[in-house]
Amino acid sequence: EAAGVPALLGNLNMFTDERVFHPFRPEADRRTMDAICSAPLDIAENLHLARGIPAVGIVHHRYAGMIDVTAEVRAVLSRATFLNDAPLRPQGFFYPSDEQLAGWICQAATGLALRETSGSCPVTAQYLLCGTPVVTVANVGGRDHFLRQPYFTTAATTAESVAAAVAELAARSLSRSEIHEATKRMFVAARARFLEDVNAALRAE
Numbered sequence: 001e002a003a004g005v006p007a008l009l010g011n012l013n014m015f016t017d018e019r020v021f022h023p024f025r026p027e028a029d030r031r032t033m034d035a036i037c038s039a040p041l042d043i044a045e046n047l048h049l050a051r052g053i054p055a056v057g058i059v060h061h062r063y064a065g066m067i068d069v070t071a072e073v074r075a076v077l078s079r080a081t082f083l084n085d086a087p088l089r090p091q092g093f094f095y096p097s098d099e100q101l102a103g104w105i106c107q108a109a110t111g112l113a114l115r116e117t118s119g120s121c122p123v124t125a126q127y128l129l130c131g132t133p134v135v136t137v138a139n140v141g142g143r144d145h146f147l148r149q150p151y152f153t154t155a156a157t158t159a160e161s162v163a164a165a166v167a168e169l170a171a172r173s174l175s176r177s178e179i180h181e182a183t184k185r186m187f188v189a190a191r192a193r194f195l196e197d198v199n200a201a202l203r204a205e
Helices: 070-076 098-105 122-129 159-171 176-204
Strands: 035-040 056-061 111-113 134-137 152-155
Touching: 035 098, 035 122, 056 098, 098 122, 111 122, 122 134, 122 176, 134 159, 152 159
Parallel strands: 035 056, 035 111, 111 134, 134 152
Antiparallel strands: none
């Protein structure tokens, strides 16, 4: 606005596709993980906080220019399953399709978002639309905007607290379809408000 450029603010998570990320799939009938975390293998992601979780799945990747901490993360998370490993590929991993990612999310009791500084963190929207409640930590960047009780809990930044939060959230035995529908309603309403703002801005030109 200071530069004279029209701008509208909106949380990116509202545009996550509920036609892809949903719990109405066979994978949701069998829980194989206590938690899942989809994040780059980066120090800032705080993946070491997941080391106390008995069964955790990691969907990982690296960007060009990132410090390679793969060996360190694997050493700390010795019990984790790295779901998209691809040892024969130069980068060591593959990017799953959204459908495959949704299937994995639906097999987890909880979804982890452990970074303390991030943007809107769209993966939390993917978790929720798949009916998977979220374990987060105190953060800045917009992640909390669409988090509503009882579908999330906030842990302290210790492995013990994160493991306890996963166990407590899983014990709530929340309905996946209920989480999905509640999240979808929030996103539909947010999209409508954003569209109203866009139309109002166009009319004002």
